[in-house]
Amino acid sequence: MNSAPLSIVITGEVDHGKSSVVGGLLIETGTVPQSQIEKVKQICQKSGKEFEPAFLLDAFEEEQNLGITIDISQIHFATAARNYRLIDSPGHRDFLKNMVSGSSAADAALILVDAQSGVTEQTRRHCYLLKLLGIKTAIVLINKIDLFQYAEDSFLKVQADCQAFLNQLGLAVSVFIPLSAKFGVNLSRLSDQTPWYRGPTLLQALDQISFSKAPESAPVRFSVQDVYKTTDRRVIVGRVESGRIEKGAELKIWPSGQKIKVATIEKWNAPQVQRADQSDCVGITLVEEAFVERGKVIAPVPSDSSVTEYFQATIFWMGKERARIGDSFKIKLLTQEMECKIESILGIVDTNSLKQVQMSGDFIDRNEVADVRIRLSSPLFMDVFQEINASGRFVLIQDYRVVGGGIVTQTRAASVMESLKAAKELRHVTESWWRSFLKATSWRLSGFIATYVLVFWFTDNKKMALTIGGVEAFSKILLFFIHERIWNHFSIGKKEIQPVVVWFTGLPCAGKTTLAEKLYEKLKQEGLKVEHLDGDRVRSLFPMSDFSREGRDSHVQRVGFLASKLAQNGVFVVASFVSPFASGRRFVRGICPRFIEVYVSTPLVVCEQRDVKGMYKKARQGKIDHFTGVSDPYEVPSNPEVVINTQELSVEQSVDLILNALKKLEPAAVRRKWTW
Amino acid sequence: MGDHLDELEAYSVFIIREAFAKIKNLGMLWSVGKDSTVLLWLARKAFFGRVPFPLIHVDTSFKIPEMIQYRDHFVKEWGMQLVVGQNKKALAEGMNHTKGRLVCCTALKTVALQEVIQAQGYQGVLLGIRRDEEGTRAKERVFSPRGKAFEWDFKDQPPELWDQFQTDYPADVHVRIHPLLQWTELNIWEYILREKIPVLDLYFSKNGRRYRSLGCAPCTASVESNASTVQEIIEELKSTHLSERAGRAQDQADSHAMQKLRVKGYM
Incomplete structure (x- = not known):
């Protein structure tokens, strides 16, 4: 050896x-x-x-x-x-x-x-x-x-x-x-x-010096370099960047998330290969063919990592020119390549004092280290550098030259998870039992003192005053307890409002926005707190979202996240988005506890006749790529709560249908038991 | 993994595949020496036996005859495409090493290589140089760009971080790709032994002498050695203190001979 x-x-x-x-x-x-x-x-x-x-x-x-x-x-x-x-x-x-x-x-x-x-x-x-x-x-x-x-x-x-x-x-x-x-x-x-x-x-x-390699049990990261096709098979070649790949392993291709199963691991002029470890360069074939090309990453379902188009990093700048906010680069992370922009410079690190200095401008000079936020034109697979080194580092390229190197310090998923956690903690801010007990005791005690003083004043009898005060205090505690338990079984006059997220999906021009606006008004009239999120308006807030499958899904995910946060804080949400892919909608359903999916089922021909903004026409002329219904698929919801056929129903009738569904929705409330 | 040769092999295969995926018109320089033959073997590894780009041989016409026979034999046996580069103009004008070793090397090797790269429109050329051969090669990058005039801008080489090589170039730049930079002379022979790679007989001792590095007949001297098998060469290398290129006359022609040759585009 x-x-x-x-x-x-x-x-x-x-x-x-x-x-x-x-x-x-x-x-x-x-x-x-x-x-x-x-x-x-x-x-x-x-x-x-x-x-x-x-x-x-x-x-x-x-x-x-x-x-x-x-x-x-x-x-x-x-x-x-x-x-x-x-x-x-x-x-x-x-x-x-x-x-x-x-x-x-x-x-x-x-x-x-x-x-x-x-x-x-x-x-x-x-x-x-x-x-x-x-x-x-x-x-x-x-x-x-x-x-x-x-x-x-x-x-x-x-x-x-x-x-x-x-x-x-x-x-x-x-x-x-x-x-x-x-x-x-x-x-x-x-x-x-x-x-x-x-x-x-x-x-x-x-x-x-002792030096140990990363363990084989680390999560698998396989970067795809190329696919070599022969007449009868396709061999995916690349490098194991982390962990171990074995024959028969079930993994996924990222960023698309497609499932695959490894059939064979291949090397030329070498003994049969059963597994490949970190830094091995091998070819793999799949049990069932899948779409793979250079720039994909093969990995299991990531837990701490993510497919993201927005992340935080520490970069070292080597370019001759300064880097400025808004500058565009090509990023290379494993074999993935993508256009990206520096969205913000959080601070320049003073390597002398190790302190992050206040921003003196919006640029990074040569040989400086800076904390930045980077936005990609489309999502990539990455890890936080501390978790997995190989998939957490990248270079930036401008005019053919490598101008910066960097490590990923935070991915979007990580920050979303943190805010979700924070939200849960917020909901736990209630009175603790011992605080209630203290308050009850102090209230009763002041009641007892008042009774004692009054009786003593009228009767001038200390003993009697003490007895009456004591009996009163004790009996009232008991009575209150029984009284509360009894009232718990009557819901008369009780009003509990649990917000719902109503999600409209359908082809462009299907009538989603019109219906959503009407529903919004109705809910508002009920005196409820309600918000309307609409596709066109939200798009302008996320200008970098593209119209690829990944782009659309992460867009829907972002909106879904926002909706769930609003609902958590007691706001009803009416959302109208084309949201063509089941995967994106499934994500939103998953994070919103009370969710109603409304499928606006207007057929394509009718939508195309309406063509309010002339978009269908442009798409047909080939002026717009990825237009749902024309050059991009729409996945019909398999199990929506409500289906609206706008050709048969008026707006009023449609909204009534949705309100009915809202009323029928099981309260996600806690069940009460008959307990003493 | 654990064996060092496995790691070296994997890294070289990684580089070769990166080059093929990213560089449009690729060729591989094959001097028929031990290093570039190992490189060729690694390319066969990378592409499962079938090399998808041509081999370039720069023929100075002064090569030792066995080298040409060996070349033609394996081109046929391994089903390779061969492109031969030769500076015919210089040869017609009678260029040889007596005009000065550096002048001759530049004309018959560097210029011949430039001509074949230009004629075939290669954007990238794979070469089997190693860092341990001599000082300026130790400072090479894996992907090393050469400008319009083929010069090596050694004072401003691109950064190479975490195996992210510079793979994008403007049209007038070509790139030298060096998959064997990490290897040592000893690694080369250990790999030849392990993989049973056929190498030229000239490397093995005959009558107490053998070639340690191969070039043109007039400028390549054999060294004293009794090593007549790959195993014996490995044993010899473990104890020798003589440098590998000691038998190459051009290296000794000037204090900074290799730098002067290589800045102009020598391998």
Whole structure:
């Protein structure tokens, strides 16, 4: 067995001696062939420079002349314990995007700090980015301690500074090591120069890093790269980004949500494959064919993740131009690609103080980190980065170039769930039993005192006053209890209003809005609180909703959510939406406890004759895509509470029919039992 | 997964499939050396045995004869489409390594490659270079754009985050795709052993010498070695301190020879 190398990125401010540490490591582990060291030494001689281990990596002439690293370099080395892939990243601010590129591929980080200059702004920025990119383990190297005659207190001072910042950031440090890369101190052997240091050498510290892969039990995420068709079959190729796929697994294709079952898992010139784990690249075939293409994600029914067109993220900006609110980009998340917009910038993160600074404008500058809200032109499948890394990170592309990288911090579903939870809590604000008891006692006590005072005043007899007061207090408590229990069984004069959501669905021009408006008026006349939500009016509030199946469904879901919230707060809702898909309507029914679906069944021919806004005509001419009834399907409700045929019934008659259904609706009230 | 070769294989297959899905007109450079033959094998893995794009061979006319025989044999056996690029004009004018190794490499390899890319209209070319070969290759991206004049803008390479490669390009840019960047020389041989990939006999020791890296006959020297099987080569590599390209004369022609060649579009 040949285990994979651990990828380590080394970061540090320019001139802190990063490439020297790397060069030193390579020489001490015997990685660099002597011939290569000789070659670099020759080059140095020719150009009259002193040999530096850094030149082994800084291969570009410009890098050696300037003495800086421009781009990342990767080099392999091995200790007795394991193999490493070391990623040397540039420290200079101008090349931050290269540092991010290098770090995004790493499992752990070496953070290099110069003992002389200590923790600088750039060090802090690097640490912040490492944390953002998901690095979990770090080793801090405090270099150039030779400049302080190897004094312990100068090391401890820098260590304390680092520790404070990294704790605040939440980046775990396994060890702090005093180093002098130039003199090979504590790289592979503990030096006599630092007798006070008893920790591991750099190489030992590396070998001590424990790194565990995500468990196989993690939720499955399979990103579809392509579909290869041969004469008799279709093989879906892609990568397992999380979890494990097994033969026979029942999953779904997202964002559409179509069910599939895995028939086979395929690799060429390899033994039979039964399962595929994280980072495996395989082909899969399905038991029953389904529509799949590049850019889909295969996953089980997501619990914490969602298909969403609106989410919150933290992004790192690498574009030459500033990013502004309203700017459009292409987003790439797994193999999904979509147009998107920055809808709002919530704040720029000050990587120095770790505080979110107040917005100074509405833009993000190069190398800045910002919290933003992003709106997609159509929903994508994604997870919150903390939950599943691979499906919670993305890049932004503008004019062919990657201009930003980001992680998903909150998806729409997450925020909806939170507000639903909050709503439930609100409804629990009632009197607790002990409060009622206290109130009852204090009321009775004041009654008793009043009786006592009155009787004493008239009779001047303390004993009698006390007895009458006591009997009165006790008997009234008992009487009240019995009286209440008896009244509980009579509903005379009791009025309980439980709001209902009345949902009109049907083809465009079927007459939904007309009926809804009439019903709205009727309910209003009854003195009820009522709201009318209409398709056309609400559309203008959600301008980004498109007319694809997903777009329409999430639109209906949003309106349904709003309706359910209104109903929860005692408002009747009359909603009139084409809502062509059963899935969207089912969602709304699910979240509204008292729900009436009214299917306005006007046939297509009649609707088309009415054509109030000339939309059917345009659709027929091909000027409008996705027009329900013409170029998009309408799924007739299978079990509506009310069906209205507008050709046979007048508006008045129709509304009466709906009011009848409202009256018949079972109260969702609590049943009372005869209890004493 | 757990075996490192499985991981390397999966990652390379991922890259090859990304390239095929996103880049319109694709070709794969096949020098017939061990690396690009492993790359070809990985392409066969990615597409279940049938490679959907042509192989490009840049023939300098100075290649060792066995290399051409080997090439033609496997093109036939594996059912590949082969496109041969050659700078005929330079050859007619008598170009060879005595005019200067860097001049010769640029004319017969870089220019020949440019011509074939232009003639065939390739938007992307898959190449089998590795980071551990030499310093400037260590700094390469997986998807590495080349401008109109084929130059490599190494000072401003696109960010590559989380395997999100730059896959969209304007029409006048072509992209070099490097699926083997992560591999080491040792990994290549271990994979050849595991997959039983047929490689050229020139790599195996004859009379105490073998080729470790293959190029043109006049500029490629063999190295001292007794390794005559793949297994023996693996053992040898685990103990050697000589660099892989030590036998390649063009690398030694100038302090920054590879940078100078590669900035202009050398592989």
